[in-house]
Every structure is written in structure tokens, then in C-alpha cells.
Amino acid sequence: MLQHVPDVLTPDELIEARRLLANAQWVDGKVTAGTQAAVVKNNQQLPESAPEILALRQLVHGALNRNALFFSAALPSKILPPFFNRYSGKTNHYGFHVDNAMRRTPDGSAYVRADVSATLFLSEPDEYEGGELMIEDTFGRHAFKLKAGSMVVYPSSSVHQVTPVLEGARVACFMFIQSMVRDAEKRRILYDIDISLMQLRQTVGETEAVVHLTGVYHNLLRRWAE
Numbered sequence: 001m002l003q004h005v006p007d008v009l010t011p012d013e014l015i016e017a018r019r020l021l022a023n024a025q026w027v028d029g030k031v032t033a034g035t036q037a038a039v040v041k042n043n044q045q046l047p048e049s050a051p052e053i054l055a056l057r058q059l060v061h062g063a064l065n066r067n068a069l070f071f072s073a074a075l076p077s078k079i080l081p082p083f084f085n086r087y088s089g090k091t092n093h094y095g096f097h098v099d100n101a102m103r104r105t106p107d108g109s110a111y112v113r114a115d116v117s118a119t120l121f122l123s124e125p126d127e128y129e130g131g132e133l134m135i136e137d138t139f140g141r142h143a144f145k146l147k148a149g150s151m152v153v154y155p156s157s158s159v160h161q162v163t164p165v166l167e168g169a170r171v172a173c174f175m176f177i178q179s180m181v182r183d184a185e186k187r188r189i190l191y192d193i194d195i196s197l198m199q200l201r202q203t204v205g206e207t208e209a210v211v212h213l214t215g216v217y218h219n220l221l222r223r224w225a226e
């Protein structure tokens with residue numbers, strides 16, 4: 001499932017994130033790529049040693065924690081600290097690849113299984129040319145170029161690429177999430193029920209049927225969650 005999550009950051013948070021990144025010292029993006037992905041990865045990334053990375057991560061975590069749509073779509077159990085990247089000039093694309101299944105935490109103490117990937121756009125679409133996130137899933141190819149502060153959530157198992165940025169600079173935040181429900185189809189069913197329930201609560205209220213359906217949602221989550 002590909003899910004667009006609009007306005008993850010408030011306007012003030014977006015300004016703050018961009019301010020923090022304005023003078024960042026970027027390094028070669030290959031630092032976090034597996035050997036296969038490294039061949040096609042040609043971008044820049046904020047290193048773990050960057051002085052602004054902690055504040056940026058706290059800002060993004062705070063925004064994710066209050067976002068009901070993100071929660072419903074990803075059902076996150078562990079979120080790897082977000083990374084930040086930049087596509088511009090000669091380091092301007094990331095060819096088709098799949099994300100590694102297991103990711104070590106930055107301190108090296110544990111692994112997080114990547115079930116869900118997410119890209120949070122930090123540059124406005126008119127600030128760069130090209131730079132689309134292209135994702136292939138069972139429904140075909142989809143390209144995303146969202147407004148700054150908005151995010152796309154997609155299964156980590158999908159093949160995806162960032163097309164060359166031909167002009168300007170594309171700065172984004174990307175992250176890997178271990179879901180409580182590792183199977184993408186099961187996550188989709190839960191998401192569909194959850195969204196329908198939210199709409200039903202608004203249109204018909206907490207009727208007996210809505211309460212029962214809510215029970216079905218939680219019973220499925222109980223069966224499927226790890």
C-alpha cells in the first residue's frame with residue numbers, strides 16, 4: 001500500500017527543519033547503502049556526527065507521534081532514527097533498488113526490521129526539477145513529488161528509485177519502520193477497516209454495529225500483531 005500522509009510537519013516545524021539543514025555538511029550517501037544499492041546510489045546524506053541531526057530527529061519523531069494517519073498505515077513498533085539526504089548537482093539520483101530488510105540502529109546495539117519505508121519531503125516541488133520518488137508495487141509504477149512537510153509511506157519490499165534532479169536541490173528525510181504487523185496485505189486490511197470506522201463514527205456515531213466492528217479491528221490486530 002502506498003499512502004500519502006499530508007502535512008506531517010507544521011509550517012513552523014518545516015521552517016525549523018530547513019533552517020537546521022541550511023548549513024549542513026553533507027557526505028556521500030553510500031554510507032547507509034547495502035553493496036548492491038551502493039552501485040546505484042548517488043546522493044548525499046547527513047552523517048551521524050552532524051551537530052544538527054539530534055534536533056532534526058526529535059522534530060520528526062514528535063511529528064510522527066501525533067499523526068493518526070501515519071499510525072494507522074504503518075502500525076509502527078520501532079522507528080529507526082530518521083536519515084536526511086540531498087540530491088543536487090553531480091550527486092543527484094538513486095537508481096532502482098530495494099531497501100535492506102534488517103537495519104542496525106546507529107549505536108549498533110540492535111537490528112530493526114524494515115517493513116515500511118517513508119520519505120518526508122523537505123523541499124518544495126518547484127525548488128527542483130526531476131527528483132521524483134518512483135515506487136513499483138503490484139499496482140504498477142507510481143511517482144511522488146510531494147509538497148514540503150508531506151510524506152509517502154510504502155512497503156520496504158517495493159522496488160523504488162529517485163529520478164535524477166536536473167536543477168535545484170531536493171532535500172528529504174527518509175526512514176525505516178518495523179511494523180507491529182509485518183505482512184503488508186494484513187496491514188492494508190487493518191488500515192481499510194480503521195479508516196472506514198473513523199468515517200462511520202463521524203457519519204452515524206457510536207452505534208452498536210460500529211462498536212462491534214471496532215472489536216473486529218482490535219481482534220484482528222491482536223491476532224496479527226507481534
Ligand code: NI
Pocket residue numbers: 097098099160
Ligand atoms: Ni530506498
